Structures are given as C-alpha cells and as structure tokens.
Amino acid sequence: MTSIHDLARETGVSTATVSRALRGLPRVSEDTRRRVMEAAVRLGYVPSPHAVGLASGGQTRTVAIVVLFVTRWFFATVISGAEQVLRERGYDVLLYNLDDDEEARRRVLGTHLLTKRVDAMLIVGLGPTPQEVHWLSNQGMPVVTVGARVAQWPSVRVDDELVARTAVEHLLELGHRRIAYVGMLNDASLSLATPRARVRGYRDTLRDAGIEPDPDLELEGGFTLEGGTAAGHRLLALSPRPTAVFCASDEMAFGVLRAARREGLRVPEDLSVVGVDDHEMAALFDLTTVRQPVLDQGRVAAQHVLRLMDPQQDADAADHVELATELVVRSTTGPAPGGAAQGPRREGAKVGVAR
Amino acid sequence: MTSIHDLARETGVSTATVSRALRGLPRVSEDTRRRVMEAAVRLGYVPSPHAVGLASGGQTRTVAIVVLFVTRWFFATVISGAEQVLRERGYDVLLYNLDDDEEARRRVLGTHLLTKRVDAMLIVGLGPTPQEVHWLSNQGMPVVTVGARVAQWPSVRVDDELVARTAVEHLLELGHRRIAYVGMLNDASLSLATPRARVRGYRDTLRDAGIEPDPDLELEGGFTLEGGTAAGHRLLALSPRPTAVFCASDEMAFGVLRAARREGLRVPEDLSVVGVDDHEMAALFDLTTVRQPVLDQGRVAAQHVLRLMDPQQDADAADHVELATELVVRSTTGPAPGGAAQGPRREGAKVGVAR
C-alpha cells in the first residue's frame, strides 16, 4: 500500500505538497505536479478513503438507499434511477434491503445508519415512525423519502388517493357498481403510507358516487403476485361476484387475471381489472392501469438528496414533490355486464397532476 | 458529535479504557464498563467509521456488488440473496449498477473500486476482462463472480451449456427440427459469458442431433422483453417458419409469446416456446422453462466472499460452484406439427447437476 509518504520521498517534496498536487489544488508548480502524478501512477497509489474522511471532516460521499424489497420491480427501478444520479455526482450507494423484516428495520434505521456511515439517506416505500424520524433528525441526518410523506423531510411521491380515484372512476364510468379492492390492509409490521392512501381513495370515490364501501370486497393481496392470485380466487368465490376490481399494484392485478383465467372467466366481459404502476409487463397482459413514473421518482429523490447535502443551499426541508400519473386504458376493463356505461372510453387520458 | 474523549472526561478514565469498554474487550472492570456504556448512551455516542477504519488496519466492512441491471429480476434477486447473507454478518453492501454503460464500467471497475473502498467484491453477470482481472488482483482485492467464470476467482453459476442442451433436447424429443434461438449474439460492449455459453449449447445440441444450425434462426433479443418481442416478430416472418424457439431468458420468451399472440398463432400448436430462469412470472404464462436457482446463487456467492475475507481460511481461489438446474414443463411446448414426438413428455424432470 503506497501512501502519500512514499510519494513524498520519491519526488523529494513534502506530503502537504503531494496532497495538494494530487487533488489538483492551486499553488503547485506544474513541474512538481507532473512529477507527483507520475510517481502516483508508477507506484499504483490510491488514497485511503478512511484517512481522507477522517482528515476532512467526516464526509463519506456515500448515500444509503433503504428499500422494502429489492426484488420488486418498483423498488429496483427507483434504485436504478437514484443510483445513476448519485453516481454521476461521485456518490456511492449503500443498499439496505429490509425484506419486510422488523428486526432488520430496527437495526438499520435505529442503530446502524446513525453511525455516520453515510452523508444522507433515501428511504423508499416505508413511512418512518415518529421515533425513527426523531432519531435521524437528532443526528442531523439529511433524509428524503419516496412514497411516504414526512413533514420534516423532502419527499417524492404520486398522489395515491388520486391514483385510486382515477382507477375507480374509470370503472364507475363503465357502469360498474360492485367494485372490489385488492391491496394491503394490515400493514402492522412495516408502516406503509401508500396502501393506506389507496384504500382511502377507493372508499372515498365509491362514497362520492353514492356507493357505500363493502368490507367484504376489500381483500388482502400483500402487493405480490401470489397474494394477488389468492385474493383473486377469494374474490371470484363471492356471490354476487363483483364485476370489477381495482388492484393497488399491477403485480397483484396479474395475479387476479391468472385467477380469473383459471376459473374460466372472461376479461373484461365477466370481470374488469385495473392496476397501478404500468409495470414493464403490464402491456403484455394488456392491463388497464394507472401509470406512475418510477425511474423519475428515483431520479428526483436523488436530486433532493444532493441538494440537501449541498451547504450552498439552505435546506428547505418542506419540499414535497408530487409526480403526475395517468390512466392507461388497455383491454382488461370494459362495460359492466348489463349496465350501461356512463361515459366514453378514454384512451390513455392524462388525469394526473403535475406540481 | 460526542467522541471517545468526551466519554473519557465524563467517566474519568482514559480513552484507551473507553475504547476497550465500548467494544466489550476483556480486562475492564464491570463497574467501569457500566459507567462508560451509560455515558455513551446518555451522550448519544456513535463511533466514527473512518477513525475506526484508519486505526484498525483499513477494513471497511463493506462489500461491493456490481451488476449489469438492477431492474432485471435476475440481478435484483441475486442482490437480495447476497445482501441478506452479508448484512447478517455485519457487512454493508455498496451497489454499482452498470446499466450497460461502458464508461461506468471503466470508472467503477478500473478506478473507483481500487480505492480501498471495500473489502471485497461480488461481480454479477459480467465477465471481467483480463485487464480488469489484472487490476483487481494486483490490489489484492478478493473477488467472487456470479454467472461468469474466471480462473483466478471463485465463481457461482449454472452450467449454461447444459441449460441450453436441456431446453433444446426437450424440443427435439417433441419432434421439432426447425428450432430457433433468441438470445444475445453481439455483446461487444459488455462481455457476458452466459449468452455465449447458451448459444453454444444450442448449436452443439442441434449438431448432436444431426441438424446443422441455421444462422437465420439465431435472433438478437437483448435479454429484454422488448427485444424478445421484436425477435419474435422477425422469427414468425421467416418462411418456412420455425416450429419451436429456445429463448435464453424467460423475459425474452414472454416477448415471443406476445408476438405469437399478436400474429394469431397458437402456442404450442403452431409454435413451442421454452425459456430459461423460471422467472417469478413464468407460471403466469404457463411457460416451459429451465429453472435456475437465483436467490441461492446470491447467497452462495456471498458466503464465498465471506470466506475469502476470513484470514482463518486459506483462500482457495479456484473454487467454482455449479448449481443444479431443472426442466419445468408447462404448456408452451408441445409436439411438432405433423411430426411424431420421439420421447415421453417429462414433468419437471431434474436434469441439472449439483456439485
């Protein structure tokens, strides 16, 4: 391990000069700089990040991204967007995949990340508890959330109530009255803001249309393919059967479609299905869905993180961004059996809001 | 930022004793330890990783995972498996998503990771160039690869030639003779070992059956859904049309299925399709595929990484693990039109090899 001292000895200058030369600082003669650089390359010098960090005020040039499930398309895509932006600016990304493990969550959020390991954090898909907010704020840790909204920190999200409203109104316009919901109902373990907002939007929209939400039509799908499949089967066993279902994610919608196919139901003649995300596979299933920009949520969040760390900026903590969503009508939704549709079918109509 | 000095002052002992007490080292009285611990909690002390790292020999307790595409299911799943194992052992994971960017690859593999930022690396899905191997080896960096095999480093993979053979033999047994291939043919940018081995296995198996591989039947699918769809359309425009197609990944197979559906072809009556992976969505499409253990590849690779870093073990660099694969027969493959099948249809027959 060649150090700065080796370079100093090799070139006959002081370590201070070597340090300046290496970092391209001014007040170093061109000749000296050249010789130092040459020696660095020749001896294979690489700086020690620990020494650099210690000497220069503890910055790590590292950002933590905390997600619920790397394997879910949504999370992987957010990571992809954020990582790109951060890496371009010279930041490394430390990944923490909680995997729905309470213990892991406690260790990571409650202890580990308080250790000055990172300069900032990006929390994706989970709503930090007040205690977690307190801990992290106490350490002066810059935090940005994706999907959840915490008053103290900048956030990037879509309007999940509006997302639900968009989907349900589409079904109402098609004449459906008996509309089921597949989402996450008991998120006791990991407090997720998103599922709550979507079920709320679902209920409110029904009420606005004069329909009292029926608890029997709200099913647990766990935001997974398997959960969606199981929910689909339970839902199709109800009588009278719902004529339409709003799934809070495309992956659950895929599961419901599978269940419908297994039970020999036609979509959309017997059952209309609408999802959320516009997952990369959604077009494959011809799924009607409410599209949200996922890569962009990662990118924008990363930009907020960078801004928060920039001492130039006065960190305006209350910066909440809502990205636009839009209804994408494909072929899994159609008129309610027997019922007359109330409105025209819209093709990819923009219904989201931009900030 | 309370430091070890604050704790020393607070408790009236030396910093050396504080350090020992905090880390649970022996030769500290119970009373002293208790007082130090109490003060640490009270003052909200957290150690500086940089100082710890610098003082204790430069270990970072961090492992880099380098992948091609986080957003692809395969990579995300490998990450998930590896991250879990590493975190359990107290290691952090630094994620580098190359995203098929040559420039990024050069920066990450050629410069950035040589900076002592991590104690070891896990390289997933890309075959390091001889130069990269040279650089990293020179730095004494412990490296494990997933999917590619480099002589100097431990690797975890499946036998990709056998994977291709399994798929193609399945089609041959069903009486198919005109069998197309969708995979990656020109991987000029990022040298991938996997696509090469699969196309080789495809060709060899055909030759063994007395069929000379037809270059016109080998299509570029880019290992993506879109690439698979496009390849599917091109393939179905051939005349005579192939009766079966082996896709080097399930995602491309999904695309081919979509193309077939769009063109009004029946699967498997008009076209048999077999993929590779057993992607989480494969069952949804009833896709016949060659399953590979993905989470396990991540887990096993992480264990190798841990072993490599363990000074107790003498790093046996030449440790190459091949995980078993198996043919999963679903409903996208069937007898060749007009041709008599040569063998019985096998249901989920194990055909892989375990090490």
Next chain:
DNA sequence: CTGAAAGCGCTTACAG
C-alpha cells in the same frame, strides 16, 4: 484492570 503514547494516512491553516 488501567493509562500514556504512538500511529493509522490523510488535510489544513500557518509561515515562509
């Protein structure tokens, strides 16, 4: 069981 001191590999005023 405890402390004084050196050292890890850099950066940063301060002089010159």
Next chain:
DNA sequence: CTGAAAGCGCTTACAG
C-alpha cells in the same frame, strides 16, 4: 510555490 506541524477519532502494544 512549498514545508513543518497539528489534528481528525480511534486502536494498539507496552508498561505498570
């Protein structure tokens, strides 16, 4: 333009 020296926050023999 350059160097001597202090300091970043810990750990680690070495004494006692």
